Amino acid sequence: MMTAKRQIVITIGDADFAFNLTAQDVTKYFNALSPANKVAPGHNLLTTTVQADQKEALRPLLANPVMTMQLAGTLLEEYSPDVEVTVKKPSTEPND
Structure with missing residues (x-):
């Protein structure tokens, strides 16, 4: 279950940066x-x-666009719920 707000700390070089993410922040990003x-x-x-x-x-x-994308990706990956998702393949057996 996803929490309403999560603090995620990312270390860049020798500095720690704390980010406070909500589902609304992530939705705004994707939109x-x-x-x-x-x-x-x-x-x-x-x-x-x-x-x-x-x-x-x-x-x-953030002047480097690759760094920006890498950091955003790291944040999103960490924010993502830890849920195993699998896709079931359709059965090849004919349905009678």
Whole structure:
């Protein structure tokens, strides 16, 4: 079950950054994604969820779009519930 709000701490180099994510933050990120717009939603997710007093230290790291996407991906992966999901293959037996 997904909690309403989760704090996730990511270490970048020798600095720890605390992010406070909610389901609404993640939904806003996914809704903003488009084929031509991937980095900006990640940048927005990171800057709006990082602890306020760490925003200025985080900003220079986000100048690199690959770093932005890597950090956003790490946050989303950690936020994801730990649930095993499997797809059942359709039976090849004919249904009579």
